[in-house]
Every structure is written in structure tokens, then in C-alpha cells.
Amino acid sequence: MPTKSLLIYVGGRLLQAVPIMFVIILINFALIHAAPGDPVDILIGGADATPEYIEGLRREFGLDQPLWQQFVTYISKIVQFDLGYSLRYREPVLSLILGRMPATLLLMGTALFFSSLIGILLGVFAARRPYSVGDYTATFVSLAGYSMPVFWLGQIMLVIFALHLAWFPTQGMYSLRAPSQGFGRILDVAHHLVLPAITYSFYHLALIYRLTRIKMQEVLALDFITTARAKGVAEGRVVYRHALRNAILPVVTVIGLNFGFMLAGSVLTETVFAWPGMGRLLYEAVGARDYPVLMGLFTVLSVMVICANVITDVVYALVDPRVVYR
């Protein structure tokens, strides 16, 4: 793999993201001005502000200037990573969001890892025994998996496993009495993570399972698999070395393309379990009509989605020799 052309490829993909970023900033800007009421009320975001603060905001965003000049001011702020200030939290929006990001990434990462692993294994299992009882069961469960509102599943899990059986804590990420560092801390966080992670995994597991099953069935019917079997390659090796390799690529793509939906699922799951991530922040910001935080979250989450898309494309280009990157 020549490194130079790969760099050019990544650069090109990033360049393609520029117009999308522009549209996202434009949407934020348009919302500030199109929403009913004074734009300055939006920038305050449902908190009590002193007249001096309001005056300061007006000057900062140049609200007495022509619209195009305001837009230039707005863009230049965002380009300098200034996403505004939350009066309610008395903190810049960006640092507020970045502070909540690790919790979200921990939840998403854990869930994605396990659901991809189990989803792929189940998909292989079902593809090897198509139309068996196991196949039908897995297919029906996966259909249920993505017909279910994730927050409802979370509530049901919470009622059964946290409230009635009391196996897991009901909310949050740590308990107050648990050790605040070391191994005890890790165990405590893991204990809190179990229910939200299982809840969140379900949809994703369903998706990965379904896709793997379809792809595996396609690949297993191809000639090179027959050839491998005819050569006397062991069946396990045929399935896991020859077939799975080819079936796994689309799975990678789907994770990348669905990243936006996955973030939405994470937000709803965090809300159920009061998991202190970006989703919980979104819920609080909706409740308080904290518009700067809402716009900041939209911007940051969009950037995350764009990054996920670029990473997916690069991984795809690295793994699949057939992709010619221009």
C-alpha cells in the first residue's frame, strides 16, 4: 500500500466534507434567525441574563450589522472552535460537550464491540444452517431488535433487572460509596455499564446479524468456496478464513453509514439510564431550552458522523484491494 497515494485519498475525502460542514454551520445560523423571537434570546438559551450580558452578546455576534456580515462573524467563531457559551452551566459549550464525550464513547465503544462480535458470529451460524429453527428464531429476534424503541427496551430492562431483581444499579456511571480510583473504580463503572450497553447493543446486533447472514449466504455460494472445499480445506477454515473475510467488508461500511443513527440510539439510551454523556446533556438542554448547547451538540455530532464516514472509507480502501482511490 503506497502511503503517499493513501494520504492524498484521505485528504480528498476530508476536502469533500467541507461543503457539508458549511451546510451545518448555515443551518445553525439560519435557525438562530428563522426561529420565532429575537435572535439574542436564542443565544441566551432560556436562562436569566443581565442587560450587560445581552448587550455583550449583541456586540459579539454583531447583531446590528447586515446579515451577511453576521454570518461571516459566526463562521469565523466556529472555525476558531468557539461554539458559544451556556449561561445555564456557566461554561463554554465546547468544553461542556467535550467533558461529556468520554462517557458516550465508552458506552458506544463497548456496545459496538460486543454487538459486532456476536452479530457476526450469529450471522455466520444462521448462514450455515439456512431455514433451520435457529435461523428463523435469530431472524425474528433481529426483526424485533430494530422495531423496538431503544428507550422502551431500556425502561423494561431497568424495571426487571435493576428495580425488581436489583442485579444492577438503576442509574448513573458510578456509585458514591465505591472506590474513586484503581481496579475498584473500573469494576464499579463496568457494573453500571452492563444494562445501558446491552440495551444499546440490541438494535445494532440485529442490524449486523442480518447483514452478515445475507452476505455470508451470498459468498458461500460462490465458486471459490466450492474450489476450497474440493481441495479438501477444512470446513471451519473455509467458513472463517475464506468466506467471512469477504462478507465482513459490507459490515464495516454499514457501521460507518449508520453512525448518525447510532449516536441517536446512544442519546436515548443515556437518557433512560442517566448515563452522564452527551445524550444526557442533550436531554437536559432540551428541557431547559438551552439553545447554544443544542446547536453545539448538533455541530459536534455532525463532525463525529463525518469523521466516521471518512474513517470507514479509509478502512475500506485499506482492506479491499479492489478499491482504487483517486
Next chain:
Amino acid sequence: MTTITHIPAEPSWWRIFSRNRGSVVGAVVLVVLFALAIVAPMLLRFEAGRIDVGPSMAPPSLVHLMGTDELGRDVFARAAAGLSVSLMVGFGAATISTFLGVVIGGLAGFFGRSIDALLMRLTEIFQVIPRFFLAVLLVAFFGASIFNILIAIAVLSWPEIARLVRGEFLSLRSRQFVDAARVAGASRTSLIFGEILPNALGPVVVNATLMVGQAMLLEAGLSYLGLGDPTKASLGQMLQEAQQIMRSAWWTTAFPGMFIFLAVLSLNLVGDGLTDVLNPRARGR
């Protein structure tokens, strides 16, 4: 000597649809849910939004089939009313976004070239923007009313249909039967509406069915975050209220959520069956 070949008649669409047992069950459940949403307000003993029709947080019983909530409202009556709101938003949003998608995708696929390039660029941008969060922004900024929620979901859901329709148009517009019509002097309008569109509708119908379910889930998610119309309780909103009291009243979350789940599941099952009917290549799997 001539041989007479007998071509078996194409089985009726119901025969094909009903081969998939899941789809039939889905269709039946869907009809029952619709009937419930329409008829329940007239038949049920309790008014949907009325407080103190029973004790606070009474468990399910013969009087209150799904129990009561904190304010003594009948959960069954409210859930049935909420179901009608959710179904309305789902079908309304899916209809509008399908229409948008067919128009945009059809224009791009039929005219090609610069129009295609421009519209597809727009479509890509809309596909990358995380739509759930944009819907949250739109509803938070413009106010939580059923109308705003419906429009926000519709405006954000068209890209898939547009891509699908564009692909169909691209492949259909150079087929022989379209060329024949063109040579015979058909106008652009009659080419689009008379020749191409009818042949592109199969996948569109399937996708629209699935989109109703997606829209219902989106609506439920928005209301759950506190962006539901405060004047008309939807199922998602009931789940938000249940969050506080479900430790002592599980029925306030279990039943409304079950309605959403059943509605979306049956829509997905029906979508599967419609795929068999409308896409002959996918049959016999």
C-alpha cells in the same frame, strides 16, 4: 407443426403475499391497531386525557385493563389516543417524504447531467447530516406541535427514496419500451408519468412502508426527549412521563411501548411481504 407452450398464469398478489406468514400476521396486527386507534375513543369507558377516573397508579385490573398513571388517568384510553397520534405522524411524514423523494430522484434520474449532479450532491449532504439531531433542533426552535414534528421528520427522510427512484429512472429511461414511446412521439410528461414512474413504483411502495415505521420511531424518540406536542399525548410522551414512576408502576411504560413496538414490527413484516409481491427477483428465498 406448432407447439403450444402453456405459460402459467402469474399468481395473484395476495397468493404471493400470503406465502410469507409473517407478513399476514403483520397485516392483521396493523389492522387491529388501526381499528383500536379509531374506535377506542368511542367505545372505552374512560376519556383519554381525563384525570382521576381511577385511583392513582392502580395496577391493571378488569376496570382499568392497563392500569392507571400517577394522575389517575386510564393508561389504555390514553395509549389508544396516543397510538392514533403516532400513526398519523408516521403515515403523514412517510407520505410527504416519499413524495419529495420521488420528485427529486425522478428529476435527477430523468434529466441526468448537471441536474443529476446537483441534486445528488444535495442528497448526499442530507444523508450525512445526523437527522435525529437536526429534528431535535427544528422542533426545539420552532415549537413542539404535531405539525412541526411531522414536517421535521418528513423533510429529513427523503434521501433514501430519492436515491432509489433515481436509480430506477436511470435504468428505465434507456429501456426499449421507453425508447418506443419516445419514438412514437410521447411528451416528456407522458414518458415520466405513463412509462417510467409506474415501473419504478414497486420498490418505492416497500420503502414507504418501512419509512412509516422509522417515522414512528423518530416521533417516539423526539417526544421521549420532551419534544412532544403538549396538547396531544403521543406514545413517546407517555414513556417520558413513565420514566419517573415506573419503579412503582411498570404498566405505565410496558403497554404504551408495546403499542409502538407492535406497530413498527408489523409494518416491517408487511414491508417484507410487499417486497415478495413487488420485486419478482426477491421471490422464492
